[in-house]
Amino acid sequence: AERQREISVSEFFVKNRHLLGFDNPQKALLTAVRECVDNSLDACGDAGILPSLRIEIVQLAEDRFKIAVEDNGPGIVRAQIPKVFGKLLYGSKFHTMKQQRGQQGIGVSAAGMYGQLTTGKPVLISSRTSPQAPAHYFEVTVDTRKNQPLVLKDEKREWVKDHGTRVEIELQATYKKGRRSVDDYVEQTAIANPHAEITYHPPGGEVLHYARAVEALPEEPREIKPHPYGVELGMLMRMLQDTPAKQLGLALKHDFSRVTDKVVSEVVKAAGVTASTRPRDLSTPAIEKLHKALQAVKLMAPPTNCLSPIGEEAIRAGLQKRIQADWYEAVTRPPAVYRGNPFQVEVGLAYGGSLPGDELAEMYRLANRVPLQYQASACAITKAVLSVDWRGYGLQMSKGALPSGPLVLMVHIASVWVPFTSESKEAIAAYPEIVKELRLALMEVGRKLASHIRHRRKVTDEMKK
């Protein structure tokens, strides 16, 4: 008989490093930088600090680089540093239901693990939580067999910073300019985060300084409860098992968002129970009826404060800053829900000007303010754009290809949980509710484009007379 045994998360992901975005050396550089930068921006946002980031990439040999990302964030509590960097599936964002760039508890440990896998070197971390506390310096590796941290160094250090974190990783990588490059990612990140100041030292190149474009932090998303729509029966069963509430009505109001007394009375009636029934006393058939009723009852849309859309004004401004077009438009849809998770779609469009008229449209995809550079064909955004008939809005379009014309599209999905097609967070899974919202946003901006094109054509025709 075969001998079964446990497989650790880390050894699983060593074998599957392509699932984490480390398939090849060029992508590895981008993923490692992105995971560190995402963490810095999240941490600053969470602590109410205007982010100042420093990104350094140094070439050590033909295929070996050292990256460093330093922030002015809240720092990491000393006792947590080993696990944060030396253990996969460990973090503060998975269980909090609000929009953040990170969500899995994997990112930076995976980057460090890839560095260790290809160079044998540990991750170097400096962190300080306040000017009253000393700064700490750690060298950490992942014991991949057990998914536990191995601390090679742990000492106090002098640091001029009052608070913040610096992460250094040495890894096998390739640096290429142009499309999908780290340079592109840094620039798009600066645009999607106008409140951030970024100093970027590319390998062997001049320092690029992205100044803060706005002096105010965007509204920090607030943590919420799941919305009932799309929550699975098994999730409801577990919530009713785990809830501290002694009455069903209180449990529903406490564990979900948008459940009012009116909603409670409607669904308990349909389930043949009362609002004061003990959650644990519910029979499986009663929970099934309750579940069905929750899907059918009229509920307010989820609260918007768990999401932080870029906003129509900032999208237009961001496009204007970098794209030489003569018409800019943006649409931010109201929040929607998939599987109990609020999400919000935004589309920006730049048209005309010096954009080439006979090439395929350029498309930028973002999720939770993070630019996506790879796996376009697997992405829900791409599928939605391809599914819209842009010829109805005045553009050319061949079957199965992006529309062509002097056009740049920027599509952003903000969510408390973005369903990516793999742990590398490169493309968005095509859940029907998400594709539907994407299409609505794209068609809305398409109609505005159509009327602009018609208007311009009319003006041009009149000028000819």
Add this chain to the structure above:
Amino acid sequence: AERQREISVSEFFVKNRHLLGFDNPQKALLTAVRECVDNSLDACGDAGILPSLRIEIVQLAEDRFKIAVEDNGPGIVRAQIPKVFGKLLYGSKFHTMKQQRGQQGIGVSAAGMYGQLTTGKPVLISSRTSPQAPAHYFEVTVDTRKNQPLVLKDEKREWVKDHGTRVEIELQATYKKGRRSVDDYVEQTAIANPHAEITYHPPGGEVLHYARAVEALPEEPREIKPHPYGVELGMLMRMLQDTPAKQLGLALKHDFSRVTDKVVSEVVKAAGVTASTRPRDLSTPAIEKLHKALQAVKLMAPPTNCLSPIGEEAIRAGLQKRIQADWYEAVTRPPAVYRGNPFQVEVGLAYGGSLPGDELAEMYRLANRVPLQYQASACAITKAVLSVDWRGYGLQMSKGALPSGPLVLMVHIASVWVPFTSESKEAIAAYPEIVKELRLALMEVGRKLASHIRHRRKVTDEMKK
């Protein structure tokens, strides 16, 4: 400061069920059946038993089904049953380096977890390891918070079977006929496994019986050591740390395949050490030189006995059985290596006959004898087929589309570890070594097709005269 905590594998995958192949109800049915059937075929192969499988799908309500898969395999040891079905990342195949359909330790626990998530019902398991032992009946769920099994029932039962396993899962699903259906999957599985007998009870339909086409088991793949090519520096460092061998030369010969004394002397010389150096005494620079030398030294191709290709004869026979064409060809490439893992590409082609001449070619993809039904655009096989210029072989082909003509392509990759694009095992990651081998196989079969088409054209022209 944010509070970090551990995330269990099971709660991670509940949130990410689309990563496991349970994105929508139609796919969920297919994935659940496939995970159970894969396990049965693997277990029978491992135990040297000619597989007899029974697959039942019963519709219980509009969107609720019960699936059952029963085999005559070796059964599962009673003490292991809870963890096999109630714990993700637990199995016998991840650490064994030979070709099997399963490789992650996730499949059937994920199917059970999805059933539990959508219906609240446990997985029902009957298993027996020999006629001398009693059969056991278990009802198991996954405690998703801790990734541990919860055993709801554990009792002896009467069973007419001498040995085998029966798995029943109730789940929210949709049953559709046609492309990507469970029916298609079962039929393609019967073809790729001519030694298996499969009795299939589709929902509300007649029983289909796929008789055994060959009376002999294919050669069972044998477990091997990794091949040095493509093994990362960090992996080598860990192997030298963990090896029981007291001398470097013995460690290399023991822990890798194809390392001879000649190879050892060549690489230790390049690393500036000797074959009798203690592995743990090696400095990091020495290991780096050793690693470099291992990549450069001339090595025999990996042993073929860890792989079980379908074979050119069986591929042609399989195609002939189901496709009405008038020309059949197959190519099985010699084994190659990516990241230390041996793999082998096979291509089958059916042409002409009653295949429609003006439609896109039909393409069947398989990995380790398992038919892949989804994510074609993300798959290395599709990318390789699209990258070949089939016009050079007498077919039509528009840019970015499959070739068109009276053509069916069947592409199989066999490997000790298939790099899938996600844990759902639906598409193959496009590692350069793999795409290269795919292209070589496709072009080889393309050249044979070209000469067949030329020959036929010549014959037709001569007949006109």
